[in-house]
Amino acid sequence: MSLIAEFPPNFVHADRIDDHDPPPAWLVALVKRARGLLLPVLLAGLWHWASTIDASTAYAFVPLDQIGDRLLLLLSSGELAVNAGSSLGRALTGLALGGLSGIVLGSLMAGFPMVERLFGPLLQAFRQVPLLGWLPLVGLWLGSGEGAKQLLVAVAAFHPLLLNSYEGFAQAEKKHLEVGRVLMLSRWRTFRFILLPTALPSILTGIGQALAFAWISTIGVELLFGTGAGLGSLMHTAQMAGDMGVVVLCVVAIGLMGYGLNLILSLVRARLLRWRVTG
Amino acid sequence: MNAIIDPRSVQADSAPHTGGLAIRHVDKSFDIDGRKLSVLEDVSLTIAPGQFVSIVGASGCGKSTLLRLIAGLERQNRGDILLDGVPVAGPGLDRGLIFQDHRLFPWLTVEQNVLLALSNSDEAAADKRVRVASLLTLVGLDGFAQAFPHQLSGGMAQRAAIARALAPEPQVLLLDEPLGALDALTRLRLQSELQRIWLTRRSTMIMVTHDVDEALFLGDVIVVMQPGRIARILHVPAPHPRDRADPSLAPLKAEILSLLHAG
Numbered sequence: 001m002s003l004i005a006e007f008p009p010n011f012v013h014a015d016r017i018d019d020h021d022p023p024p025a026w027l028v029a030l031v032k033r034a035r036g037l038l039l040p041v042l043l044a045g046l047w048h049w050a051s052t053i054d055a056s057t058a059y060a061f062v063p064l065d066q067i068g069d070r071l072l073l074l075l076s077s078g079e080l081a082v083n084a085g086s087s088l089g090r091a092l093t094g095l096a097l098g099g100l101s102g103i104v105l106g107s108l109m110a111g112f113p114m115v116e117r118l119f120g121p122l123l124q125a126f127r128q129v130p131l132l133g134w135l136p137l138v139g140l141w142l143g144s145g146e147g148a149k150q151l152l153v154a155v156a157a158f159h160p161l162l163l164n165s166y167e168g169f170a171q172a173e174k175k176h177l178e179v180g181r182v183l184m185l186s187r188w189r190t191f192r193f194i195l196l197p198t199a200l201p202s203i204l205t206g207i208g209q210a211l212a213f214a215w216i217s218t219i220g221v222e223l224l225f226g227t228g229a230g231l232g233s234l235m236h237t238a239q240m241a242g243d244m245g246v247v248v249l250c251v252v253a254i255g256l257m258g259y260g261l262n263l264i265l266s267l268v269r270a271r272l273l274r275w276r277v278t279g
Numbered sequence: 280m281n282a283i284i285d286p287r288s289v290q291a292d293s294a295p296h297t298g299g300l301a302i303r304h305v306d307k308s309f310d311i312d313g314r315k316l317s318v319l320e321d322v323s324l325t326i327a328p329g330q331f332v333s334i335v336g337a338s339g340c341g342k343s344t345l346l347r348l349i350a351g352l353e354r355q356n357r358g359d360i361l362l363d364g365v366p367v368a369g370p371g372l373d374r375g376l377i378f379q380d381h382r383l384f385p386w387l388t389v390e391q392n393v394l395l396a397l398s399n400s401d402e403a404a405a406d407k408r409v410r411v412a413s414l415l416t417l418v419g420l421d422g423f424a425q426a427f428p429h430q431l432s433g434g435m436a437q438r439a440a441i442a443r444a445l446a447p448e449p450q451v452l453l454l455d456e457p458l459g460a461l462d463a464l465t466r467l468r469l470q471s472e473l474q475r476i477w478l479t480r481r482s483t484m485i486m487v488t489h490d491v492d493e494a495l496f497l498g499d500v501i502v503v504m505q506p507g508r509i510a511r512i513l514h515v516p517a518p519h520p521r522d523r524a525d526p527s528l529a530p531l532k533a534e535i536l537s538l539l540h541a542g
Binding site: 175176178179181182183184185186189193194197200274275276277 | 350352370371372374375376378380382384385386387395396398399427428429443447
């Protein structure tokens, strides 16, 4: 009885904590960083299991070692690099062309009601047509060469940047513009130091959307046209040849590259918007 | 007999000769939903170069509108505003304006904000930076050149706004309730800072406020406004730098308060 009284009620609890040492900090950090890899590894395991059931599933779920062989082959021949580079170039060129036109037109529409009234209805209608809807006409005008692909990717990147930059530039605040007037800023400086920074967060959001659309449509048009270099074309050719290992590799490469592009953009975004209050 | 009793007359030779304002019979009205709302009616006021003028009045009396007319941000419907004899026809670098909210550009650092005010100057970039640094010293913001506005307290942001307004070296500095958004202690400190800056720069300053003590602490001349018009113009005889407890201020304060209550 006296023995029990000597131990405070929380003694048992404290003992239990002491029993389980907290994991070392490096392990916690590693697990935190690697959490995103958990599901991919699990999926790969499932994939591997499916490939071992019988011959028909092994065709649909190509065994991992075969995919590995294909990867080495594509890497050593330089085929993967050439095709990935071609797709990347196409997506970024389309983003630059379509995105810049979107930003320019969006800023003009926000700044000049006349431009808005002139272009607004046409662009609204234009936006309702899905990318695939342009395919027959673009094919007729430009064939199935580089020009046609580039145009379609640019159209995909155009709309998100048009809308977001229009919204961004329309947010210009009277109180800031008044300071510009008091300081006698030129039209260019008013644009550069007041209008553009005001619109920048929206424009960056637009670039994020446009980048995703440009990347998706790049692969889309490559798959549809099936000509020239590009991950989509490579996938198209491999599918025709029944080489499912290459198809799988293309899917993975497309996913990883899109992920990487987004990551780079979010770093640029954080740098450009570091003036904003965070947290 | 017509001599103005100026506490600074001992150093009259150093007094500025530019920055004098003449406001003559100014009317200003706004159209609100098609109805004409008169804000200022037949307002006349003469301000000598280098004077510190406080304009006090209840909110809605038109004091901020008067300041915006002088700044050239609004246009009067009738009458003239002359700066050193030249009619004001829009904003100009001869007039600086400080708002109640600091209105710094949040995407620029303190230094970049002040540098932007020098964008019409032909100076070399290096010289501009030196000038900005000395302005930041003047307003007590040494070491904050690279800070973004959101990293500053309200008082510090307003100091930066003062530095920006002073950068183009305006002959007239207009202050639209510059300390109105600050807490009481910061406010007192910045009032002393403003007085020091004014004594250093010797430019004309016109400050709109609804704080009678603030008006009396800083102003040579107090313009008391009632809605749409100037009710009275009072001269403050106390010397600068001014003692808040100066006995000559108390009767003036009583007079101003009774005018404001009457209005």
